[in-house]
Amino acid sequence: MEKLISNNNQVQIRSLPEKYIFPPEKRPGKLPVSACKFVPVIDLEETAGDNRAVISQKILKASQEFGFFQVVNHGVPEDLMKDTMRMFKEFFELPAEDKAIFYTEDARSKKHCKLYPSSLIYATEDVHLWRDNLKHDCHPLEKCILDWPVKPTRYRQVVGSYAAEVTKLVPRILELICEGLGLESGYFEGKLGEVTSLSVNHYPPCPDPSLALGLSKHCDPNLITILLQDDVCGLQIFKDNEWIGVDPVPNAFVVNIGYQLQIMSNNKLKSVEHRAVTNSRTARTSAAFFFNPSDDIMIAPAKALINASNPPVFRACQYIEFLRNYMTRNGSDIDDALEHFKLRA
Template sequence: MEKLISNNNPMEKLISNNNQLQRPLPEEYIFPLEKRPGKLPVSACKFVPVIDLDETAGDSRAVISQKILKASQEFGFFQVINHGVPEDLMKDTMSMFKKFFDLPAEDKAIFYTEDARSKKYCNLFPSSMIYATEDVHLWRDNLKHDCHPLEKCILDWPEKPTGYRKVVGSYATEVTKMVPRILELIGEGLGLESGYFEGKLGGVSSLSVNHYPPCPDPSLTLGLSKHCDPNLITILLQDDVCGLQIFKDNEWIGVDPVPHAFVVNIGYQLQIMSNNKLKSVEHRAVTNSRTARTSVAFFFTPRDDIMIEPARDLIDASNPQVFRACQFLEFLRYYMAKNGTDEDALEHFKLRA
């Protein structure tokens, strides 16, 4: 079967730059049969809880923290509204990213790389950071921003489209302010002392923007393979196109976009800190043949200088410690060595009876 790209122009590896998409899906994007999304309809998940953060004042706060706890245990995901990030800023940020991927190839070329070790604070990858070694390519283009410290990283960000740095920088600031509020509610739901997560953020925060152009045959490929996030917590901004799916009760179910909401995803580090009370759920992204989809994941990680371990208040005779203490970097190196595809990266860090 004909390949999608030539070897003469690496930028052709970006799907958003290729003008010959209306043809059979190229073989290098076709997943093995057991990993394909297939042609069967997938359940639409309208039951992932939507949490109204305006209700956290007064007597309702305890109720909301318990709702978050239940969602984090049952789904590993929940959505939040009335979170304090201005709706216009969310809309403008998504618009900036869509405009970026529509830019001419020469404007995106300065960010393009296939080197996972790039030291730049903003990189544009085809498929993933391991393009040269992956068995099958993802049907996406991926733009990564380092965001900490923001005043330094932003100088490496795109200047086109006009206003990009101002809008995306403001977005990063507002989302960063929201995360401690959510972590505090999670801590309250678990019964931890106030401020337990304070100071544990701040190692590295990063934005990962996934752009999924229309696909010739969505049944054969994936925009993002199944995985759990290795970090502490992820804040996802979706556009209005469906594509996010979580694996629950032995089936893939779609997480319907909610206007002006963020999807909050429990990462592996929160599962460790909660002594396995919270769950990081497998999720993936599927494509469609009609409409481009863009999603914006904001990853928050623990600080490098602390040990990640279960909270002492969650350990007793009836709830023994599940995981050993480890540095986040140790965990991340193990996770990355498996290319993020380990069936359960946490097993390596569990204490043995």
């Protein structure tokens, strides 16, 4: 438990411990970086009218160019979003003894709610991330919720309601992506997004943000990710050979294309590298809701997107095969994560 940096919130750490200092080539360097004002913010309220096709194309374009976009007027109540973020922040502020029941350094733990220092591979990683990470299994929700925190008092009620609302939002976004790609309605329904999980990252103030990372560069291996972030900047995406910050937009979700959508779209959509940086003044909290295919689902380019002039880029594989290949890299060789599944001309 002493490895949780949130437990040291009341202690002024004047210098960054050596185990958190990244090698020069991986450090974020001088901060802040330029803000990404042009990541599209898409109003989902307009999908109910004649502009639906326009919105679908905006999502498609953003997914091709950035691999990210933000959505507003998405139907998840604003008060629920704020209450959920409040629950997460209050959890990390709890006394150590209240968090101890969830603490583990075992990536194979079967618990439906787990609290990790840094990452799943704390014992073997060369450098630690400047974060604490709370992971929830969310499917089936009525079973998993029984293992979630009971403190703060309303945690299960609020976060459970939030999980249910976001689970309803994702099919709407996936259907718009279907329409933009020209796929049949409901192509992504069923087991493609059945397995859901929630990863809550808490980044306390860091003594030297130029030397540490809250989250190393990576692409998400899943289908699609819905991110709730507070009003503190920290998310960055890699575009045009530079890191650019994604400014928080009030009451918005950040939507992130995962590797599985890149494969199924036959490389039309892009899963883009991203990371989280820290700051020396204010704690930051974010919550990523992951939508994953079932392990045994076959992932392959959609047949409707393949023809003589657009041959398949990737071979078919079970999601579990892809995930195992991804996890063995432990965050390294990101550029090669898809290479194992590419077809050669």
